[in-house]
Amino acid sequence: MPRFRRGHLSDRPHRHEEDPFAKILAPPTDETIEEREKRLAAEAEAQKRSDAIDEEINRQRMAERREPKHIRILLLGQSESGKSTTLKNFQLMNSPKAFRNERASWRAVIQLNVVRSIRLILNLMSEVSASSGNGRSTPTSMMATSRPGSPSADQFDSGVVLGPELLKLKMRLAPLQQVEESLLRKLSPPGSTDFEATHLAPVTNLPYAVRSGKFTREIAVHSNSQWKGAFSRLMTSVRTSIGSEIDLTEDPNDPGVILNACADDMIKLWNHPIIKTLLLAHNLRLEDKAGFFLDSLERVTSLRYMPTDDDILRARLKTLGVSEHRFKFKNTATIGESLTLAEPVHYEVRAPSTSNPTISLNVMCSYLAAWAPYFDNMDAIIFLAPLSGFDEALAEDPNTNRLEDSVLLWKATISNPLLKTAQTVLFLNKMDIFKAKLESGIKFGDYVVSYGDRPNDPDTAAAYLRKKFAGIHKQHSPIPRMLYSHMTAVTDVKSTQAILTNVKDMVLRQALENTKLV
Numbered sequence: 001m002p003r004f005r006r007g008h009l010s011d012r013p014h015r016h017e018e019d020p021f022a023k024i025l026a027p028p029t030d031e032t033i034e035e036r037e038k039r040l041a042a043e044a045e046a047q048k049r050s051d052a053i054d055e056e057i058n059r060q061r062m063a064e065r066r067e068p069k070h071i072r073i074l075l076l077g078q079s080e081s082g083k084s085t086t087l088k089n090f091q092l093m094n095s096p097k098a099f100r101n102e103r104a105s106w107r108a109v110i111q112l113n114v115v116r117s118i119r120l121i122l123n124l125m126s127e128v129s130a131s132s133g134n135g136r137s138t139p140t141s142m143m144a145t146s147r148p149g150s151p152s153a154d155q156f157d158s159g160v161v162l163g164p165e166l167l168k169l170k171m172r173l174a175p176l177q178q179v180e181e182s183l184l185r186k187l188s189p190p191g192s193t194d195f196e197a198t199h200l201a202p203v204t205n206l207p208y209a210v211r212s213g214k215f216t217r218e219i220a221v222h223s224n225s226q227w228k229g230a231f232s233r234l235m236t237s238v239r240t241s242i243g244s245e246i247d248l249t250e251d252p253n254d255p256g257v258i259l260n261a262c263a264d265d266m267i268k269l270w271n272h273p274i275i276k277t278l279l280l281a282h283n284l285r286l287e288d289k290a291g292f293f294l295d296s297l298e299r300v301t302s303l304r305y306m307p308t309d310d311d312i313l314r315a316r317l318k319t320l321g322v323s324e325h326r327f328k329f330k331n332t333a334t335i336g337e338s339l340t341l342a343e344p345v346h347y348e349v350r351a352p353s354t355s356n357p358t359i360s361l362n363v364m365c366s367y368l369a370a371w372a373p374y375f376d377n378m379d380a381i382i383f384l385a386p387l388s389g390f391d392e393a394l395a396e397d398p399n400t401n402r403l404e405d406s407v408l409l410w411k412a413t414i415s416n417p418l419l420k421t422a423q424t425v426l427f428l429n430k431m432d433i434f435k436a437k438l439e440s441g442i443k444f445g446d447y448v449v450s451y452g453d454r455p456n457d458p459d460t461a462a463a464y465l466r467k468k469f470a471g472i473h474k475q476h477s478p479i480p481r482m483l484y485s486h487m488t489a490v491t492d493v494k495s496t497q498a499i500l501t502n503v504k505d506m507v508l509r510q511a512l513e514n515t516k517l518v
């Protein structure tokens with residue numbers, strides 16, 4: 001409430017300097033003592049009312065600050081960086097019941113992952129057969145060595161013998177194509193053209209290998225598609241029969257039945273020494289690939305198989321489109337809060353790469369601009385950079401190194417003005433695979449030339465990369481801001497949940513600080 005100077009106009013030296021309201025508000029010049037007392041009492045009453053209103057406004061402001069805070073986090077990173085897996089961790093932490101109710105849906109995805117891994121081997125065998133004149137060469141040439149310095153795949157293949165046992169296994173596993181088709185039909189929305197059983201990821205993870213590109217597509221679901229709905233009948237029957245011996249295999253056409261019948265052959269194939277040698281010679285570490293379940297074949301192909309939490313986190317299903325997920329957090333001491341995770345998928349926004357990284361980056365930025373509505377008003381970004389990609393090429397572009405692509409995407413994200421106020425959290429992800437690769441003898445410095453001949457140990461190499469990512473953050477952030485970085489393996493529930501809790505608390509604390517500053 002405005003307060004005005006009061007008094008007789010005649011008391012003031014300069015009329016033009018006077019408050020324009022003063023004349024209106026000034027008490028009458030002939031005011032009696034009684035009238036003056038009445039007026040003062042009315043003024044005191046008005047002041048009391050004004051103070052009460054001010055108090056109420058303050059009270060409301062304080063209440064707003066105590067209200068549940070809604071925070072928004074954006075998950076970013078190249079394809080296969082671990083965005084969906086991070087999201088699954090959030091689901092497991094905050095809606096474990098809903099997460100577990102979806103087990104049956106993930107069963108089909110895992111079956112598909114198994115079929116895909118086996119088909120990679122079968123395809124490789126076909127290539128070997130083709131290059132060695134249908135396997136008629138001599139067995140002595142099976143002395144394969146590994147990795148850089150080893151004979152090239154062609155040299156190796158020219159002498160390989162698959163032998164009758166492997167050829168028979170290959171033939172017996174032919175029905176897997178049918179299994180894949182029927183699983184894809186189950187997973188794909190009606191009318192979708194995204195799913196073709198003949199499309200597999202590249203057969204090799206040899207960087208920049210010149211492969212024929214015939215198996216370049218991966219099975220994907222659009223984030224909007226209700227793929228889990230296809231399993232609702234099964235889920236209902238699973239839920240209602242907890243504790244009873246449910247037979248998931250009444251349907252003889254269930255892909256699970258055929259997979260189960262093929263289990264022994266798949267196990268034999270995967271454990272066959274010639275196959276192991278062949279994979280090694282092709283630098284094909286299937287165990288590092290997404291959706292690897294070949295070491296658990298007996299379990300995941302059993303007729304009553306139901307995925308564990310770990311299995312669900314390891315299952316691979318590519319996401320397309322943007323999805324938003326809302327969680328309410330429990331167990332917070334002073335505040336309840338909720339969080340929205342948006343998960344745009346960069347595979348779609350990435351421009352076709354060019355040999356010139358600057359052009360590629362510019363185009364990428366303009367694609368990112370198209371996604372602005374999803375980027376606006378985010379409290380934080382969790383950016384996932386899978387370090388294990390240092391010796392791999394992108395599935396969609398065999399000429400681009402995965403790690404280099406991550407660095408470019410990081411730079412574009414950090415410099416994006418729409419995201420400049422978002423707190424930045426960096427997950428240097430897939431540390432478990434990164435470690436396994438270096439420990440298996442793959443030389444980090446062979447792929448990241450600037451690393452030179454520093455020690456080839458995972459800690460030193462990861463610390464080097466962390467410093468590089470931090471440098472880009474410092475240099476390209478439109479305004480100075482903190483970077484919170486973590487070395488992660490988001491398939492590991494325990495360590496990931498601890499990190500995510502820290503991240504959530506940090507983002508929330510910062511968001512509250514910002515509210516106080518407003």
Ligand SMILES: Nc1nc2c(ncn2[C@@H]2O[C@H](COP(=O)(O)OP(=O)(O)OP(=O)(O)O)[C@@H](O)[C@H]2O)c(=O)[nH]1
Nearest residue numbers: 080081082083084085290291314316319430489490
């Ligand atoms: N071993 C290991 N596997 C991981 C890790 N993070 C993710 N994965 C696996 O890598 C695969 C890809 O992860 P996703 O979470 O599907 O990747 P995404 O970023 O959502 O990929 P798009 O949907 O294609 O954009 C999945 O099979 C995960 O289980 C990790 O830290 N270690």
Ligand SMILES: [Mg+2]
Nearest residue numbers: 083084318319
């Ligand atoms: Mg995904």
